[in-house]
Amino acid sequence: MENFIHVLLDPLKDFWAGFIVFVPKFIAMFIIFAGGVIIAWALKLLLLRTLLAANFDAWADKAGLTAIIRKGDIWGKPSDISGKILYWFVVIIFLMIGLNALQIQTVDKVVSQFFLYLPRIFSALLIFVIGYVIAGFISRAVLIAAVNSGYHYAKIVAEAVRLLLIVFILAMVLEQLSVAPSIVVAAFSIMFGGVVIALAIAFGVGGIDAARRIIEKGSEEKKEAEKDVEHL
Amino acid sequence: MPEIDKIDILVGIASYNNAKTIDHVVRAVDAGLAKYFSDKKAVIVNSDGSSKDGTQDIVKTTTLDHAAMFLTYPAYPAHRISMPYDGIPGKGSAFRLILQKAVEMQADACCVVDADLRSITPEWIELLLSPIIKGGFDFAAPLYSRHKYDGTITNSIVYPMTRALYGQRVRQPIGGDFGFSGRLAEFYLKQDVWETHVARFGIDIWMTTEAIANDFKVCQTFLGAKIHDPKDPASDLSDMLLQVIVTLFNLMDRHYQKWKDIKGSKDVPTCGFRYHVGLEPVKVNIVKMLDIFRTGISNLKLIWTEIMGQGDFGEIEKIGGLSDREFRFPAALWTGVVYDYAIAYHKKMMSSEHLIKSLVPLYLGRAASFMMEVEEMEHHKVEEEIEKVCLEFENQKDYLINNWR
Numbered sequence: 001m002e003n004f005i006h007v008l009l010d011p012l013k014d015f016w017a018g019f020i021v022f023v024p025k026f027i028a029m030f031i032i033f034a035g036g037v038i039i040a041w042a043l044k045l046l047l048l049r050t051l052l053a054a055n056f057d058a059w060a061d062k063a064g065l066t067a068i069i070r071k072g073d074i075w076g077k078p079s080d081i082s083g084k085i086l087y088w089f090v091v092i093i094f095l096m097i098g099l100n101a102l103q104i105q106t107v108d109k110v111v112s113q114f115f116l117y118l119p120r121i122f123s124a125l126l127i128f129v130i131g132y133v134i135a136g137f138i139s140r141a142v143l144i145a146a147v148n149s150g151y152h153y154a155k156i157v158a159e160a161v162r163l164l165l166i167v168f169i170l171a172m173v174l175e176q177l178s179v180a181p182s183i184v185v186a187a188f189s190i191m192f193g194g195v196v197i198a199l200a201i202a203f204g205v206g207g208i209d210a211a212r213r214i215i216e217k218g219s220e221e222k223k224e225a226e227k228d229v230e231h232l
Numbered sequence: 233m234p235e236i237d238k239i240d241i242l243v244g245i246a247s248y249n250n251a252k253t254i255d256h257v258v259r260a261v262d263a264g265l266a267k268y269f270s271d272k273k274a275v276i277v278n279s280d281g282s283s284k285d286g287t288q289d290i291v292k293t294t295t296l297d298h299a300a301m302f303l304t305y306p307a308y309p310a311h312r313i314s315m316p317y318d319g320i321p322g323k324g325s326a327f328r329l330i331l332q333k334a335v336e337m338q339a340d341a342c343c344v345v346d347a348d349l350r351s352i353t354p355e356w357i358e359l360l361l362s363p364i365i366k367g368g369f370d371f372a373a374p375l376y377s378r379h380k381y382d383g384t385i386t387n388s389i390v391y392p393m394t395r396a397l398y399g400q401r402v403r404q405p406i407g408g409d410f411g412f413s414g415r416l417a418e419f420y421l422k423q424d425v426w427e428t429h430v431a432r433f434g435i436d437i438w439m440t441t442e443a444i445a446n447d448f449k450v451c452q453t454f455l456g457a458k459i460h461d462p463k464d465p466a467s468d469l470s471d472m473l474l475q476v477i478v479t480l481f482n483l484m485d486r487h488y489q490k491w492k493d494i495k496g497s498k499d500v501p502t503c504g505f506r507y508h509v510g511l512e513p514v515k516v517n518i519v520k521m522l523d524i525f526r527t528g529i530s531n532l533k534l535i536w537t538e539i540m541g542q543g544d545f546g547e548i549e550k551i552g553g554l555s556d557r558e559f560r561f562p563a564a565l566w567t568g569v570v571y572d573y574a575i576a577y578h579k580k581m582m583s584s585e586h587l588i589k590s591l592v593p594l595y596l597g598r599a600a601s602f603m604m605e606v607e608e609m610e611h612h613k614v615e616e617e618i619e620k621v622c623l624e625f626e627n628q629k630d631y632l633i634n635n636w637r
Contacts, residue, residue: 062580140535140586147531148470148592150524154531 022102029098036094044087051079068132124176131169135162164195240272241265241361242339243310244330246323247347248281251290253461254347258294258312261345264357265310269365277333278314278347279326287347288314322432323408327439334417341365343372343411351459359453360411363503370448372411373402373440375502376458377509380606380614381516384599385476387618389570390437393480396625398444398487399494402452406436406476409455416448433472434479441480445487454504457511473595474588481577481584492633496626508611521600522559526552528593535590539581540572548594561601567624569594571632578636 051057060066060078069078076084100111139162146154171188175181243261247254258276265274278291291314317329327344334342343360345352363372386406394405412420420439425431430438443450484491528536529552537545547565554560573591577584606614 062582137583137586140582143531144535144586144589144592145470147527148524148589150520150527152527152530154527 025102028101032098032101033094036091036098039094040087040090043090044083047086048079048083051082056082065133068136120177124173127176128169128173131172132166135165135169138162138165164192167191237337238273239275239337239339240341241269241274241365242330242334242337242342243274243276243357244327244334244342244344245276245278245291245347246281246326246330246344247278247283247287247291248321248326249283249285249287250347250461251283251285251287253350254278254287255290255294257345257347257349257352258291260349260352260354261357262294262310264354267354268358269361271308272365273308274310275333275337275339276310276312277330278312279317279329280314281321281326282316288316319426320431322435324426324429324431324433324435324438327435328421328426328431331417331421334414335421338414339417340414341411342414342417343409345409346460348461349409349458350461351457353456356409356455359455359504360409363451363453364411364413367451367501367503368449369411369451369501370413370416371440371443371450372503373450373452373500374404374407374409374458375452375454375504375506376404376407377456377507377511377611378458379511379514380609380611381514381603384602385473385595388566388595388598388602388621390476390480391618392567392622392625393570393574394437394441394444395497395622396629397484397491397494398441399491399497400444400450401497401499401622402440402444402450404452405440407458408436409458410436410439411453412439412443413448416443419446419448428482429475429478433475437476437479438483441483441487445483445490451501451503454502454506456507457509459512470589470592473592474585477573477588477591478577478584481574484574485578488636492636495629497622516603518600518603519556521596522556525593525597525600528590528597532590532593535582535586536594539576539587539590540569544568544572548597551597559597559601559604561598563621563624564628566594566598566621567628568631569598570625571628571635574632575635 056079057066057077060069066078069076069081096111096114099107139158142161143154143158146157151157167188171184174184243265245254245257245261250257258278261276265272265276276291278288280288280291291312313333315329317325319325319328330342330344341361341364343357343364345356345360360372360374363369383404386404390405391403395401420442423442425438428434440450529549533545536548540548544565548569551559551561551565569591573587576582577587581587602617606617609617
């Protein structure tokens with residue numbers, strides 16, 4: 001009978017002993033997480049006030065950042081969005097630190113992997129944002145230059161340039177995130193090379209007449225330049 | 233060249249591959265100095281952009297037989313300096329070196345002339361320098377007889393805008409040949425602008441505007457026809473427009489306090505005897521200009537709407553739908569467009585290069601419309617049309633001021 005009671009109580013004792021050890025860890029995790037939420041909230045507030053004082057939303061409008069955000073179907077103010085990003089970033093960081101406090105081997109492994117991966121996420125995000133802005137800038141430059149040259153399909157050319165650049169940027173982002181890097185590099189090389197060859201063949205074969213016309217027009221313009229109007 | 237401590241006159245010639253014309257320009261300058269300023273110590277400075285065609289050698293070796301032309305030799309034959317300039321390649325950088333020499337040699341009066349001129353005569357030197365030496369002016373802007381289709385950037389933007397902003401009717405603010413005093417040369421040289429568009433085509437509007445805005449005594453001088461070598465075909469319209477308009481808009485930012493209270497405009501004193509000159513015919517391709525304008529409407533809608541708003545863009549779309557023969561770009565609409573661009577530039581709505589280059593199709597549309605309007609008109613009637621554009625700029629100035637801040 002005594003044996004039976006032991007058999008019955010031992011697991012409960014073990015559970016209790018484990019529970020006693022776990023509860024402080026859980027409370028620590030909860031405190032870290034709750035503290036993280038408060039810190040995240042405070043940082044968000046600080047950032048919002050700083051951005052407001054620096055007139056960040058107006059700057060974002062002028063710099064075209066708002067337009068980029070709108071294209072992604074996000075309709076908040078750029079300052080609010082920045083605040084939210086910072087808030088959730090800090091919350092996730094503290095959640096990971098909190099989980100670490102539980103000292104569960106599997107969770108520890110996930111947490112350490114997360115922290116090792118963090119710099120990659122950062123650089124990938126940076127590449128994407130800068131790349132997206134540069135792609136927009138180049139695309140607009142191409143659009144205006146093509147219009148000023150009298151090219152009727154300027155918008156299509158500009159959009160094609162933007163698309164190519166974004167594909168290029170996405171390949172860089174995926175490579176940075178180590179998402180199937182060999183496949184990404186191979187796929188990108190094949191696609192980019194294919195586009196270049198296709199353009200070369202299209203212009204070389206299909207555009208012989210057009211090229212001849214452009215060259216002839218250029219030399220005619222040089223001959224006739226003497227009689228052209230002076231703008232200045 | 234012997235050491236010269238102090239000179240009276242400096243004539244600057246900015247050149248780049250002008251071997252074909254510079255001989256004529258140097259001889260005209262030399263003859264002008266000998267004929268009209270024989271009692272003055274003068275130096276001719278050629279500031280060259282490292283020409284490959286021997287321009288500098290021609291400057292140094294060109295001779296003038298004074299005895300064959302005049303009864304007396306000049307007391308101080310003009311010395312010549314020819315040297316390459318450093319910095320950004322362009323007319324402004326060439327002028328900077330000329331200004332440095334003028335200040336170093338303490339010149340009382342200076343003038344600059346283009347090296348590609350075919351129509352320059354010795355009288356130009358007298359006309360550019362006398363207002364400074366005898367008239368007490370600090371700046372003499374040129375006044376030329378030009379073909380009614382020439383100088384479209386001047387006629388449609390630079391002249392009306394400068395006049396509306398600063399209230400002085402300087403007809404050719406970007407003429408290219410100027411006379412100025414030694415103290416103005418010193419003022420120019422002190423400004424920190426030599427790494428900007430002023431170093432290139434922006435130099436002319438910058439010199440004129442700074443002279444007006446800083447209350448230097450300004451006049452204009454009639455030089456007759458301006459005929460020069462054809463421009464390098466590689467000099468792109470959008471680059472020229474960019475350099476001139478960015479400089480104009482930068483000056484608006486700089487001199488806001490000056491121009492915001494100016495209403496209307498007044499004539500500036502004009503020197504020289506005005507006469508009408510027969511001019512070479514000019515070839516224009518209206519169809520191509522309108523084609524680029526319409527290409528702009530169908531491709532730049534987003535950019536133009538952002539700059540000028542839906543209302544003005546609607547008007548632009550409407551005139552874009554007219555047939556080539558009926559096409560007219562009203563002066564009032566054009567004025568609104570230019571002011572919207574100035575405001576957009578001031579508010580840094582987008583990169584300055586994109587902003588100004590997106591103006592090219594609109595400018596071509598307006599230029600085409602103007603050319604069709606004045607096709608059958610005589611010279612004085614054309615000037616009346618330009619006057620209407622200027623008045624439109626003056627009348628709409630309140631719109632610019634109200635939207636500036």
